[in-house]
Amino acid sequence: MRLKLVPRETTWDFFRILRLTFGASAAAVIGSILLFLLVGLNFGIDFLGGTTIRTESPAAVDVGAYRDALTPLGLGDVTITEVFDPTFGPDQNVAQVRIQAQPGQESVAPETIAAIEEALRGVDPGITFASVESVGPEVSGELVRTAILAVTLAIAAVLVYIWLRFEWQFSLGAVAALVHDVVLTIGIFSLLQIRFDLAIIAALLTIVGYSLNDTVVVFDRVRENLRKYKQKDLRDVLNLSINETLSRTVMTSVTTLLALVSLYVLGGDVIRGFVFAMIWGVIVGTYSSVFVASAILLWLGVKRDWSKPDQEAGTQFGGAQP
Structure with missing residues (x-):
């Protein structure tokens, strides 16, 4: 008997509590920013000298x-x-x-x-x-600037990539989810005062990649279903797409967390901050793919030109295939 973390077919309405989930995300982002400004981060030697x-x-x-x-x-x-x-x-x-x-x-x-x-x-x-x-302080200051630049360029590259692959509404939804994940990770490090060093910057970049992968999987299914169900309401298409990819999303997240939790418990102090950031990033990345990226897409809407052939419907560039 195979283990199933979620039923084979689900029909959950992920937007039934949209105001609650989106409001909680907005409050968490604002709280993280305030923590960063008022409390600050516990910078390690890399950033302090x-x-x-x-x-x-x-x-x-x-x-x-x-x-x-x-x-x-x-x-x-x-x-x-x-x-x-x-x-x-x-x-x-x-x-x-x-x-x-x-x-x-x-x-x-x-x-x-x-x-x-x-x-x-x-x-x-x-x-x-x-x-x-x-x-010295000059070298550590340069490391801070380089770290900020690395994260910013990564998110900007994602913006361009999703824009070219899908439509601008998809792009804004994906980037909003990435910013949400990065800000909340910085917020939890500020709240718990865990040492923040270059290893955590590496974790942030890894979180960006993980969250993007999860979001693209959902968005690919959304695009397929936009072509398949031309008369279906966008909210229903999004719910259908998330439900269809839910098993894959949960399985990927759980198996990743199993490895990360093992590293956190057995890996020692050297990598504990990095692994904690990854665990937190997997959790919020999975959440944001469903409740942030898709919610932004629902709010912005998406072009659905029924005068075009099927293979061109719901895409920015005529029939471009993934």
């Missing part, structure tokens, strides 16, 4: 012991990761310690670095320090 210390030791790296040794120093955001670096040889154990810039300093002071090295030697007397690198 700081120092990275690379260590080498003949003994196995104990991340927990390293962290316990540095906690009494009160250094703020400290990230400790064990890394594989073939340049150190197969028998070496290498770790990377990242410390945020201290208040009033462009980088971690030499005295602080010396205290860090002394604390780590207390845990592992054989430890050596291969390199010490600092990220």
